[in-house]
Amino acid sequence: MSARETILRKTLHEELAALLRNMIVEGELRPGERIPEQALCERFGVSRTPLREALMVLSAEKLVHLSPNRGASVVRITCDDVSEIFPLMATLEGYAGELACERIESAGLDRLRLLVDELSDRHRAADVQGYVEFCRRIAEAVMEESRNATLSHQYQVLLVRVHNIYMRSLEVMVERMPEHWQAALDGRQAMLEALENRDGPTYARLARNYVCYQVETVREALKAHEPELSS
Structure with missing residues (x-):
């Protein structure tokens, strides 16, 4: 060859x-x-x-x-997987945000503002699929603004693993815990504000809280959709 x-x-x-x-x-x-x-x-x-x-x-x-x-x-995601993956994603996203706060330029901020506006629109329309898509785009945009290719790759691998169950978790959230959905949106908007202020430590804290906040909702989704995996 x-x-x-x-x-x-x-x-x-x-x-x-x-x-x-x-x-x-x-x-x-x-x-x-x-x-x-x-x-x-x-x-x-x-x-x-x-x-x-x-x-x-x-x-x-x-x-x-x-x-x-x-x-x-x-591969099917289990509750044990969720307990391992989401805290790791929280750490990666928090670190990416800290780097982005140092490195992002005005064009990057403008792009993220538009993405968060779109996220708010999807929330207002109760468009779960669209909301998840813009959550993904926002996370990927922050990763891109971190300018750390290794970090971005590792995050993307984890994101693919949990994407489908995260979609289901939002369906559960909309149906059973709408106030949690509003809190999740508020968290994204607060992270954008931290980026605008170039406040890396605050962004990292908010990102960790935001991702870890999803764990119980994801567990509920597993129980609702795949009960054999929830033990």
């Missing part, structure tokens, strides 16, 4: 891994679902080798479970 072929092959499996991540985030591949390898090969016009290499990448990220006899399936 030539050096060029090696590079192209590496690029291909990385592109496939990105496509599969997105399918998991969007719910096209659902937790616990077996991944249809043959159908995906046909859909993307690739052989099984790069697809399996992509699945190995996702397995290392704990997004996919590989079984010698049953193939690959999307």
